[in-house]
Amino acid sequence: MDSVEKRSRLSQFSASILVNSLYEMKNYPVVLVNTVLSPISFLLLIVFVSHGALIGEAVQGGFIMSMFGAGTSLQADLSHLKNDFKLQDMVVSSPTSWMVYVAGMAASELVYSVPALAVLAILAFYFVHMSPAGTLLFVAVLFLVFASSMAIGYTFATFSTDIVQSFAFSRLISTLFSTIPPVYYPITYIPLPYRYLAYLSPTTYAAQLAQYEGGYVHISPQMFAASWIILILVAAILFALAGSKARWREK
């Protein structure tokens, strides 16, 4: 029998990726079309409506939404595996810690996003012009958005008990954080009183930083600093909540 010391973290991590993305992509290739289409469809809409003027912002928005959407998918996938297959129960009653399980699942969502990210990267190469430093900061912004959405996705998933509930959660989250806020276009397109509402969403700050790095908008140094602080704080708070509030063992 295997001893405890021989357990490989890498195997545990890879199992989540195999189950939640590679096997699924291999056996049901049609799911790939959807992952490419959803961030790009909104991009196309914005580009058409603005007669091409907002293509840079829209491509950046596509990246942000891919990262945020990964959290929504994580929530849906975790809930599905937990409620419909009782797979999470099998994993809870095993040496797998919630961290390895969820980290693997989060990575599997990234693997899923690879086709969409590839298409966006090609578009970005032609239409978005950022300095190397700006590109690095943009990647950092994307990482923070991804981390926040993972924490939200995991926490909500542990509370959902069936598919209808889980679906309601994910619709709510994606409307609040991605449909309403100005992710694909500058915030100045939103009339003033409503602008304050947009500032309630962390994705607004992410888009603002991205647009600044792309040279599409100008923001004050104070706003620049505040945006970073808010993004980092939100991610930290969401992680703390996931660590303390998410239910690995049921009450």
Next chain:
Amino acid sequence: MAGSDRGMLKCSRLTKVYSGARKALDGITFSVEATGIFVLIGRNGSGKTTLIRILATELEPTSGNASFGSMDVMGDASLLREKIAIVPQEARTVPWMTPMQTVSAYLMWRGMGYGEARRRASDALENLGMSHYRDRLNRTLSGGMKRKVLVAAVLSSDAEIIFLDEPTTGLDPVSRREFWDLMKDIEGERFTFLTTHYLEEAEALGDRIGMLEAGRLIRMGTLDDLRRSVRHGYSMSIPAGQKEVRISVSEGEMLKGADGTRILTSEDEAFSISRELIRDGVKFTINPVSLDDIFFYLVSREREENAGNKGEAVEQLRGFGGEEEQA
């Protein structure tokens, strides 16, 4: 033996109240050596799954505690999780995976390398007669085959304590017996805690058998211990729908249900009643008491005691015969 630190499974005043519901477990206290096979039986809703989920560290008890050796299910969950594996009652295979992928991914989750996991998965599937289906998508398998895939996953793991919540539900009679053989083969290496509604399964497999009723453990022991809790050695069943006959039972008890009459009595009286029934041309069966009889008898007595009145208990037994469920 590897499992010596498993020690005893002990539960002490274990209680579970789901939010806004009545007690699912009501002060369960018992201890049993964590070796061989322990079978838990009980009616729908008696609390089997609740107990198994608490022991498998999936669910918090409302009060009381449970432990394996020195490992407490609440305090030492991460230690205990190194040693356990479960097939939950409602577990299903993921449709977009194959049996091979399902079993090997489970083993990888437990920390086994890819190659080793594939090898073990292949052996485990073969043991359950699933080699032929190992590379087909799970969604194309029959219900019983899907169940076997999950059982193969936990049996091929390194877990020393295995929880199987109704592992043979949906298996055909041949497969069920094959499963029993497999369980007997691996007995001794690990502790298996299983629930079932098939009482012959409990008889065939259980080194010890526990009986739950309404969240309380009403009996626990070996099959012989349980036999002794029924005073009578023989069981007769007279199916309903035959001509009326008057039977007088002086030593034993007669239980009337929707499906007919069941008589538990001594050997002598059973044979004298048999002679009368043969003379009157009534069909019946006669057997030494089985777990089925014991279960039927103990559950009805438990209800009688709770109801404090015989009439009601007999009414409820009618429900047991397969008509409406009683709360």
